[in-house]
Amino acid sequence: MGADQSHLPELENFRAGQSYISFFVNGKEYNVRLDGFDPEYSPKYVLVDFLREKIGLTGTKYMCREGGCGACTVLVKSHHPKTGQEVTRSANSCLLPLYACDGLNITTIEGLGNVKTGYHPIQDRLVKFAGTQCGFCSPGFVMNMLSYAQVNPNFTGGNVEYSLDGNICRCTGYRPIIDAFKSLSSTVSEQLSRKCQDIEECYKCPLLPLNTSETKDKSFEILTTSRNLYLRDSTSGEEWIKVTSFPAVFDILQSLSYVQKRYRLVAGNTGMGVFKVDGPYSTYIEITDIPELHEISMDATGMVLGGATTLTTAIDQFMVASKMDGYVYAPEFAKHFRRVASLTVRNAATLAGNLMLKHDHRELASDVFVLFESVGATVRIGSSPTLYQNYTLMEFLDLDMTGKIIMSIHLPTYAQSYVFRCFKIAKRYQNSYADVNAAFLFNIDKTNGFTVSTKPSICYGGVNPSFVHAKATEEHFIGKQMKDALPGALQTLTRETVPNLSPPLTSPEHRLGLAQSLLYKFVLGVIRQSVQPRLRTGADDVDRGLNIGTQTFDTDKSKWPLYQPIPKLESFPQVSGEAEFINDIQSKFNELFGVFVLSNVAKATISKIDTSHAMIFASKKVLYAGQAIGLIVAKNKQAAFQARDKVIVKYENIQKPLLDIKDAVKLQLDSKSNSNVEVDMGFPCRGISSELAKTIMKNMKGSSKSGQQQHRNANHNKVEGSLKTVKGEFITRGQYHFHMETQTCLCIPREDGMDVYSSTQSIDHVQAAIANCLNIPNNSINMSIRRLGGAFGAKISKASLIASACAVAAYVTNEPVRVVLDLETNMKMIGKRLPYLTKYEAQVDDTGKIHQLISDMYCDPGAIPNEPSSLFATVVLQSCYRAEQWDLTPHVAVTDTPPNTYCRSPGGAQGIAAAENMMEHIAFVVKKDPLEVRQANFIQKGDSLVGIPGAKLTTTNPLDGMVAELKKSSDYESRKELAESFNKANRWRKRGLSIVPQRFPLHYADFRLPTFISVYHADGTVSVSHAGIEMGQGINTKVVQVVAYTLNIPIDNVKIKPANNLVSPNSALTSASVTSELVCHSAQQACVKLLERMEPIREQLGNPSWRQLVAACNAKGILLTSQCQDLQGDIVAYDVWGATLAEVEVDVLTGDYRIIRVDIIEDAGNSLSPLIDVGQIEGAFVMGLGWLLTENLVYDEETGELLTNNTWEYKPMLPADIPEDFRITMLKNTPNPFGVLSSKATAEPPLNMSVSVMFAIRNAIDSARKDVGNLEWYRMDAPVSREDIRRLALTSLEQFEL
């Protein structure tokens, strides 16, 4: 011990104290030694890792590890440090340090129901409402709902939607999850009750009582009072001190200041989810259980909230205060706080923690700070229990907080003459930091023309790191009537508001515009009754209504279990955490963990790498930021990440990367380089094999630029008559797949080679890639895949990269190696949906009918162009339109971004979006309703199909009928009229509608997907293994239905076993929507073969039961396995038809919007499994919405690094983003004569129809532009962010009239 440590009496006391923690998990007590016994434990070691890695409870998943996805949610009970009462809450176990678990009573998903004991009602409902697909998110949703229901037993449907703001589900589109939980609420609708009864009929399971996890463990009682702790990480020397009294914490802080140690106070620890690289710290001081920090008082003079008050508790207080005099701001505070982070984060996040994050990171647009500062809150800062001082929040920002604590926050009261309003405009409605937030507190004399009596408070966040008060604007208002003051105030505000440029933040122009709009909104709200009626709704927030949905489909009961609407068969294990994903496979002895080292620049040469501990892949050149340079392998995850952060890579010849498809196309056109000849495909897609692709290409173009021109001239007859030219460009950008299970692989060396568990959509590719890498025979690789936690195309080719690296590491070390990409690595390293730029020039007549079209589609496959998809895009671009005289050419335009890859509906989504954009443009030019133009161009039977020479549409186009039905069922005409009159009556609120039809060509390539069936003689049960990879699309359920139907046995008799390369060698990838059908087809054929073999015995036995038949066949030595892999030639390509109507409402002042209603009609043939197909339709549609609206990828212009690489910056849809009224209809009586068992595919086509929402937004924007007299065509690329909406609506200060 050093001499200076004599100054540390309190610390010494602690050091002598307890060094283990005790807590309960699912009623079982765990005493964990934290004195160096396990070197993995450190202050950064979190609960989710303990659960999964130390006690084998793998039901709790993780993905983001930053509080942004909810996969890791558990229920936590503790005792309130002040009142001693039991507190129940949901918690993100990825942000809960293990060291902070002392005294907690934790329930994980394993603590609820399971296959042996029966299931909890919440689990049961989620299953019965078909609320799971891949199931990776399901345990998190269940635990979140369970926690909420335990705290609020009388919860309402509205509460459900509010409480699911922190759980991401990429597969389902949320509607079935919301419905499932709402069906348990106190306000359950008649429709949902009826649904419950219907599904109870078809699917029963033993149920546990609703309050199952409330069973109190007696021993929990001993932990009612929290205790001091001293824990030390023996490897790093980091200390963890838990203090439970005010005097002690100040003593410790004082002691630490003597030795100048860098410490961090730990309250909710959620700050680590936002600013992950803060630190390093030598000491962590847990202050959560200091009673004084939880003190709350409230009276007529003000409210005092202890520093450790959580945001959830604060909301409760604001609700109480809302009913008291003086707290004019409280209702608005409560509403606004509900949009801070997510419920689960708010349960842990403290007020002081938030303010300190703002203190240390001025750039944070803290909602808490802006709101508190606007009402003149003060903070009490202490440096000892008795030595404290109150500061304004502005003073606090500049205070040196070393050795100090935020003890409490003081909120004043105000007279009724004060008016308060606050706003938050963000990339996504829920769980998103603010682009700009604002709060206004004005003392107004309403009797005197709304005169501003005293200096108002106008505060902003998100403008720039130092801008809080619009001081000059505040001054400007003093003594003026609001109406008179506004013009000058807006001018003043514009002068003093200087937003900074800081990607990926929205642009400075947008943030300035928002600052202006929000002030205007506030003023409109205050003097609402005295402004023109058409301006009044400008004052309002875009409030979302509660979600409702209907799903309509037909089912032929005579064929059940085929066509029967049943939930996914694995959904019970999914909702109970029993379903095993690759990373749940238990650790093997001596297992190592691998972490990739990525380049952080795009185009450069590596000059030096410190290679200790690393396996190096790229030794010289890097082509893109995010390229894997090496793999670190270490004894555990923590050590691997730490080692990665120590690798230093030096680069030279760094060049500025080309990142935008626009620039890549321009460069190509300027340099006259040839781009179209290189379009070739890495994988067959849209059923187009490489061979066929060559034919299509030949059919579409000449092989050079000049050849192409000649081809175009030769193919275009002169068009007669006076036609109009419609010429333009349209861009759709990339999309991260956002599968909840990141890319994962586990390789275990075995005596015959290696067992490989890879999260791949293609067993065959991974097997070949690994064998190739290791130069070992293919039969040395044993592959087995039970399920993936989502994939959406990202795991077709890219999984091989991860698997190969993992296998090399396992081979070299001869130990098992596990690689689970962290979200940031996954997002930076793996390519995404391909960006597209489409150029089009159409000759159209007055009806909008296209007489000629020349279009070039450029796709950006990224730095290594081996998966371009523009060929499919050109094929799909035709959609449902007549394409005589269409000349479409696919191109590639390469950027220096990570190599892109297929993403749900690759090329198809971009093709249809481009086609529909063109229809909008044509409609604009010919001044017609876009729907009329679409209909004028509908393809008819006998018309040519793009691409395949000589191919014609052989069926009747059903779209006229479908559109008519859609219009009728959705009440389109009257809603359109209503929207038009709404738009006339409202300057700042606009509604828009759009109907988009589609034809999606579904091709079967030479996809071989073997199925193997084994029947067991003892009881006649059946096991099936097939080559399709179950990743949420419900393939296993459909196969069971087909097998059970074909063999005429109950579905309970059939079980699906993992896919593997022993029974499914040389199999095709699972992709392009067709795998479910093809596997069902081969399963059916395998069953037919088996039945044929059994037939003589059946005849001998007369009418045997299945069990008797099987036993007899076995006795006769008849082979009771059956296998099939080949297409039998009786299924051929077909089209999927659909039509969608979307209606939206847009806030012209902010760009915020809501999707009022969406009606989808889809032709799914005879759906093999309607609940699954409805899920596919809803999920695909919502994924498409994310692509077109919120999921923006921003790269660093200098380095090419992806900046939107986490859940803080990248925003897939959440429950509040989906259509409020979501109606799905699968066409009745439309058996598919061409496909498998009369069915059609559903996985991709609905994603393409999400463009309807984008064009409904366009329709709304049109009205706003009309209001300012602008009738020009405008370009609207995707994604259309809130920033884009505001910009395109031409919202500007000059229009802010009153």
Ligand SMILES: Cc1cc2nc3c(=O)[nH]c(=O)nc-3n(C[C@H](O)[C@H](O)[C@H](O)COP(=O)(O)OP(=O)(O)OC[C@H]3O[C@@H](n4cnc5c(N)ncnc54)[C@H](O)[C@@H]3O)c2cc1C
């Ligand atoms: C997914 C997610 C979304 C979020 N979204 C938003 C959002 O939309 N808007 C927004 O404003 N915020 C948002 N946040 C930030 C969130 O509000 C803060 O993380 C939280 O309030 C911090 O509180 P905590 O108790 O977890 O602090 P901790 O993480 O425990 O600590 C944070 C910092 O505060 C210090 N500290 C803690 N308590 C005290 C004290 N009493 N005295 C002095 N210092 C103290 C710590 O030393 C540390 O430096 C989000 C966070 C997450 C994880």
Ligand code: FES
């Ligand atoms: S893993 Fe914990 S919230 Fe995402």
Ligand code: FES
């Ligand atoms: S089911 Fe929700 S993420 Fe897959």
